[in-house]
Amino acid sequence: MIKLTQHRQVILNLINESNHHWEAEELARALAERGYRIGIATVYRGLAALEAHGLISSFQLADRKRYERASKAHHDHLICTRCGRIEEFVNEDIEREQDLVAAQKGFSITGHQLVIFGICNRCIDKN
Amino acid sequence: MIKLTQHRQVILNLINESNHHWEAEELARALAERGYRIGIATVYRGLAALEAHGLISSFQLADRKRYERASKAHHDHLICTRCGRIEEFVNEDIEREQDLVAAQKGFSITGHQLVIFGICNRCIDKN
DNA sequence: TTATCAATGATAATGGCTATCATTCTGATG
DNA sequence: CATCAGAATGATAGCCATTATCATTGATAA
Known part of the structure; x- marks a missing residue:
């Protein structure tokens, strides 16, 4: 194929x-x-x-x-807005809540996009 | 100003x-x-x-x-990928879990971006 | 070998957004 | 009220990630 x-x-x-x-x-x-x-x-x-x-x-x-x-497990991302470092995370609670939200709104969920922005500890330590 | x-x-x-x-x-x-x-x-x-x-x-x-x-309360979005309809939602659990994730990874959280994609009930009913 | 059809490369085009710059507006001051 | 400085505006060129175009190349099947 x-x-x-x-x-x-x-x-x-x-x-x-x-x-x-x-x-x-x-x-x-x-x-x-x-x-x-x-x-x-x-x-x-x-x-x-x-x-x-x-x-x-x-x-x-x-x-x-x-x-x-392509990893088996779905994950989302956390990005440091100062240095650009990207970390991955998995959170089942968030996944489950999203399903609930979609159901409540009458949506058949097909995907999502979650990015958390912040300053990483390396950058914080530099100050 | x-x-x-x-x-x-x-x-x-x-x-x-x-x-x-x-x-x-x-x-x-x-x-x-x-x-x-x-x-x-x-x-x-x-x-x-x-x-x-x-x-x-x-x-x-x-x-x-x-x-x-600009609404007082923070909210995220749910979008129908078929018709483009956008719904808003608030979910405290998701917010709280994001704070936890950031803390675990040593990030000082500054914001996030969450969009859930799906097919809305109106579009589903049309089929 | 030949026919077919996808992949490739060079490059033009697209589209959302920003920069430039001359002009216009605003509002603080005398 | 007149003046002046700085901000806003409009027209348009530019930017930049990505996609489309199209002629050429490559791979596979008959």
Whole structure:
């Protein structure tokens, strides 16, 4: 079904190798540094294809999308607005409450997007 | 402190008059329909100024910002991905859990962004 | 081998939003 | 009331992430 070309395999490997939350241009730069000549449009298309097949996942942060490993467990994100550090978290209570809210409002829930903004302890310690 | 010009007053009134979640271009169109000649840049600047002074509030939905009345109580949004209807909700449990998550991760929380996606009952009934 | 169809790359286009800059408005002061 | 400074405005160019276009390349099946 999915055509996992060499380019896409390289993109997938890079994402799978770390816990990083990649943005498209950043990933393109990393690929270039490693000697791969992959056009920016191909990177965007590859990311979309990989995500469409569940091999990676993404979330929207401000005006741009971030791509990460597809992990089994759903999780949300916590971002430090000072240094940009992103942490992941899982909270079953929040998940359950969201289902309740949707049910109360007569919505059939299909997904959600939760990002918590804050200042991380490293940044706080610097002051 | 804030210069509440006529233009900004008109923008503010329009937003205050309804529960609508306006996007900038949509609001500009509505103003034009009502006979106001307000440049698009002025609309954007006015929205930013009104928000900066707490007279309206906003949230990011996908690639664009939505503006709404500044309500006393914090709330989040539920959006129907089929018809675009937006509902608001308040859930204290979710708020509390977010504080806990941030504390656990050593973050000093400054805000969050929660949008639940789903299909609303009106759309479901149409099938 | 050939036909087919997707992937690719270069680049133009899109769309929301911001910057620029000349002009206009406002309101504080004399 | 006149003047002046700083802010607001409008027209429009620019920015930037992403997508569309289209000619070319590559892979797979017959």
